[in-house]
Amino acid sequence: DAKTTQPNSMESNEEEPVHLPCNHSTISGTDYIHWYRQLPSQGPEYVIHGLTSNVNNRMASLAIAEDRKSSTLILHRATLRDAAVYYCILRDVNNAGNMLTFGGGTRLMVKP
Amino acid sequence: EADIYQTPRYLVIGTGKKITLECSQTMGHDKMYWYQQDPGMELHLIHYSYGVNSTEKGDLSSESTVSRIRTEHFPLTLESARPSHTSQYLCASSRTATSPQYFGPGTRLTVL
Numbered sequence: 649d650a651k652t653t654q655p656n657s658m659e660s661n662e663e664e665p666v667h668l669p670c671n672h673s674t675i676s677g678t679d680y681i682h683w684y685r686q687l688p689s690q691g692p693e694y695v696i697h698g699l700t701s702n703v704n705n706r707m708a709s710l711a712i713a714e715d716r717k718s719s720t721l722i723l724h725r726a727t728l729r730d731a732a733v734y735y736c737i738l739r740d741v742n743n744a745g746n747m748l749t750f751g752g753g754t755r756l757m758v759k760p
Numbered sequence: 761e762a763d764i765y766q767t768p769r770y771l772v773i774g775t776g777k778k779i780t781l782e783c784s785q786t787m788g789h790d791k792m793y794w795y796q797q798d799p800g801m802e803l804h805l806i807h808y809s810y811g812v813n814s815t816e817k818g819d820l821s822s823e824s825t826v827s828r829i830r831t832e833h834f835p836l837t838l839e840s841a842r843p844s845h846t847s848q849y850l851c852a853s854s855r856t857a858t859s860p861q862y863f864g865p866g867t868r869l870t871v872l
Binding site for chain 2: 680682684690691692693694697739741748749750751752
């Protein structure tokens with residue numbers, strides 16, 4: 649399975665934009681890029697996903713590099729409630745289990 | 761909003777007891793999953809199901825078993841709980857292979 653690499657942690661100030669990077673240099677053509685986040689003591693929460701084009705939703709934006717070897721999750725205005733571990737995950741449509749393989753993720757700390 | 765429920769939220773039991781962790785979703789999703797997560801650690805898939813009467817083991821070996829008799833229900837059973845089973849168990853569901861997975865709040869199990 650193609651793997652992802654994320655920084656262990658990042659800090660941001662409240663109400664400022666946050667750019668969370670993810671490298672996936674071995675991504676295949678059938679891999680979708682998914683982002684989830686996990687708040688303390690809660691289950692993971694879906695944030696956004698995409699294949700090739702940039703994507704926007706009410707929670708965040710996803711910028712995907714032209715060669716698809718990296719992507720960036722963008723939180724436009726960080727709030728204290730955005731402090732969580734953010735996971736960048738590749739999902740292969742041909743994967744028999746269609747499971748999510750979680751790596752270490754990036755722990756985002758938001759300062760007031 | 762995702763409608764996926766897990767009960768109980770917290771469970772403390774003695775060694776040797778049989779337990780069943782409940783997971784239900786009202787979204788009509790065919791695919792359901794069980795993950796296990798120790799504090800501060802990564803999630804690992806232990807079971808998944810494509811649909812009714814379909815169950816498979818995940819990438820992490822587990823002594824638990826699952827059943828899928830109804831689309832909306834995916835219970836996990838431990839026949840004889842041991843302290844090594846102490847962990848958080850997270851249930852998830854998705855509509856298709858590439859659509860987002862929605863997670864329940866989790867069951868935190870402690871076996872004494």
